[in-house]
Amino acid sequence: MTDPEQKPTSPRRRPGGRSARIRAAVMEATMQMLKDRGIEGLNVAEIAARVGIPESTIYRRWKSREGLVVETVLARMNDTIPLPDTGSFRSDLHALLQQSASFLESPDGLLLTRSMFSTMNRTDSEARQLYWQTRFSHLGTLVQRAIERNEVRPDTDPGAFITAMTGALYVRMLVLEAPLDAAFLDQLEQMFLQGVLKQDKKIDA
Amino acid sequence: MTDPEQKPTSPRRRPGGRSARIRAAVMEATMQMLKDRGIEGLNVAEIAARVGIPESTIYRRWKSREGLVVETVLARMNDTIPLPDTGSFRSDLHALLQQSASFLESPDGLLLTRSMFSTMNRTDSEARQLYWQTRFSHLGTLVQRAIERNEVRPDTDPGAFITAMTGALYVRMLVLEAPLDAAFLDQLEQMFLQGVLKQDKKIDA
Incomplete structure (x- = not known):
């Protein structure tokens, strides 16, 4: 996950297609940001930007910042x-x-x-x-x-x-x-x- | 404690003298403010003013806002x-x-x-x-x-x-x-x- 050799564009397993991939990518970015900054520093807009999706997708799926952290x-x-x-x-x-x-x-x-x-x-x-x-x-x-x-x-x-x-x-x-x-x-x-x-x-x- | 009949200047029991009285008054004011506003609204300067002592007395006795809440x-x-x-x-x-x-x-x-x-x-x-x-x-x-x-x-x-x-x-x-x-x-x-x-x-x- 933090392997510097890993290319961000490398193909991944697709257990549930596009939506499962996005879910995994968002949770990975959330995890990373939690580790770097703690919960106070967690920024949903930035996570969306990192994953390359609109912020609204995150709120649609997780309802709130807290929902995202908990999951x-x-x-x-x-x-x-x-x-x-x-x-x-x-x-x-x-x-x-x-x-x-x-x-x-x-x-x-x-x-x-x-x-x-x-x-x-x-x-x-x-x-x-x-x-x-x-x-x-x-x-x-x-x-x-x-x-x-x-x-x-x-x-x-x-x-x-x-x-x-x-x-x-x-x-x-x-x-x-x-x-x-x-x-x-x-x-x-x-x-x-x-x-x-x-x-x-x-x-x- | 919340009896409206009670005069604020009425004499109290003095189990430990002045310092015990101040301690009790500070904790009573803290309790009241916690109930009214929650921990985020707790203001040490205001507690000191209510009790009629300098703020520094509170910090000397309880070290920090958190110490006061915990006690x-x-x-x-x-x-x-x-x-x-x-x-x-x-x-x-x-x-x-x-x-x-x-x-x-x-x-x-x-x-x-x-x-x-x-x-x-x-x-x-x-x-x-x-x-x-x-x-x-x-x-x-x-x-x-x-x-x-x-x-x-x-x-x-x-x-x-x-x-x-x-x-x-x-x-x-x-x-x-x-x-x-x-x-x-x-x-x-x-x-x-x-x-x-x-x-x-x-x-x-």
Whole structure:
């Protein structure tokens, strides 16, 4: 993507034709500008110019500057944090926590996450909400599968689980500004899998 | 505080003398201005004028505008969400979740939490970090007590527990913009106490 040898005019794979190509080019330009300048410096007119399309095309497709940022960030997350499917919930959760932590602590991940949170105060939040819901429900299939395999209690809400897991990582990283180190991830794994009560204090079937 | 009958010149209790009185007056004015205008409209010079002190006194005491906001918000949280101490971890956690949810969903709580998160992108984060650490370690004593009472596994890190609990509430409310309803709080309670694994899948002492 940042290979200086790559000619901008070189032919590309065309998985979805012209409109998919434009979408990819816009998101690539957005990603690059986010990295260079942060969310405050993101300029939709300039992105349109770089890609060689009218600005109105971007607003038609993404509705708003925020919609564009959200989709770009989440697409990158989906690419970088694939859904583990090892056949065991314990190792799926372990892999997901490891991958999420590595991504969130990478320069890209930190930048993207801060960008997402800095839009928190805006009223124009539909795009953000929609994409987080999509992302969380995607991650939730990991819990759903474990319920179907009879590993996880059937009354577990996958959405609540993913919310708590993601919340723990974000608050640790962004609010406390503490590292997502192995000791912390082990604590989460243990807590979510076994709970914190001692065995003889549990009411369980 | 907002009682129109109250004369501004009426004598007040003086728990810590003049400096404590000034501190309280500044935080009250800050709280009021945050409610009226949000964090963007907060003006330190105006707060100083309302209280009748030089602006420099505020900067000496709170270092920065952000420091002032953070201390004001967290002091309000500590007043509004007292630490439960029922003698049982299960009911302590239940009470803490209920109180936290009620506060976070109140107009004050929502405003204050959004204000805190909207400062996320600033580099001047020492004050914020310090106060969150203080807040979390205060809440963590609830877990610590349960470990001492032999209810909770001794290898549980109170900080990780509070981080996950708080993270779940914030992400649900601020990122997903979904309600902190009884069903969600029940899920958290169950998850954190018992874990999500089915009994026969647990490795536990």
